[in-house]
Amino acid sequence: MKKNHLLIQTIILAAGVVYSWSRVVIQFQTFIAKYGTIFRIKDCTYPNPMVTACFYGAVAFLLAFAWSMKIYLDKEPKLICEKRLRWFLLFGVCFAASVLTFEFLLFYKVIKLSGPIIACSPGVFPLKTPCFVGMNLFLVGYLLAVFITRKANKPHEQPKP
Numbered sequence: 570m571k572k573n574h575l576l577i578q579t580i581i582l583a584a585g586v587v588y589s590w591s592r593v594v595i596q597f598q599t600f601i602a603k604y605g606t607i608f609r610i611k612d613c614t615y616p617n618p619m620v621t622a623c624f625y626g627a628v629a630f631l632l633a634f635a636w637s638m639k640i641y642l643d644k645e646p647k648l649i650c651e652k653r654l655r656w657f658l659l660f661g662v663c664f665a666a667s668v669l670t671f672e673f674l675l676f677y678k679v680i681k682l683s684g685p686i687i688a689c690s691p692g693v694f695p696l697k698t699p700c701f702v703g704m705n706l707f708l709v710g711y712l713l714a715v716f717i718t719r720k721a722n723k724p725h726e727q728p729k730p
Contacts, residue, residue, distance in 0.1 A: 571720070575641040575651075578713045582634040585706040589627035592699040593618055596689070616687055622668040623689035626703045629661050633710065648721050655714035662711050665704030669695055 596618040601607060603615055610617050618624050636654050640646045672688055672695040674680045690698040 571717075572641065572646075574713065574717045574720070575637070575646060578710060578717065579634065579637040579641045581706060581710050581713065582630060582637045585630040585703065585710070586627070586634045588706065589623065589630045589699065589703055592689070593624055593627045596621070596623060616689070616691070620687055621689045622664070622671075622687070623699055623703075626661070626665060626668070626700065629657075629664065630703070630706070633657055633661065633707075637710075648718065651714060651721070652718050655711065655718055658707055658711035658714050661707035662704060665700055665707055668700050669698070669704055672698060672700060 596616075597607065600613075600615055600618055604613065607617065607619060610620060633654065636650075636657065640650050640654065643650075668689075671680075672690070675682070675688055675691070676693075676695055689700060695701060
């Protein structure tokens with residue numbers, strides 16, 4: 570595996586960490602300013618960040634970044650580690666896509682919730698939400714992981730004399 574491809578993947582996932590946590594920190598600040606605690610779940614007009622998909626997406630970005638960094642820093646990166654990271658990134662894409670679908674259904678009032686609000690950005694058009702950006706960053710990371718693993722699986726051709 571080429572180190573520069575692994576570095577690009579790590580940088581993309583670092584961007585995901587910075588973006589997702591910057592959104593989650595703002596959500597925590599807003600929530601704490603309104604309610605004075607992070608432990609309130611019920612009867613909130615603004616969702617508790619710990620029950621939103623944004624928080625879990627941010628945690629997933631942090632895990633993927635740490636995993637990618639470990640692979641990059643290994644003297645001899647193992648293909649199996651990159652393949653497992655690829656599956657984790659695919660999970661991230663599917664998770665974000667399902668949350669985005671849920672937000673579309675909420676936005677267009679196809680479904681209604683009777684419990685606490687769990688959408689990251691209630692009332693915002695879904696393609697303008699952090700989830701959409703996160704899904705795209707996970708997708709780019711996943712596609713790069715596919716490229717890296719496929720390139721590593723190809724037998725190296727010997728130069729002709």
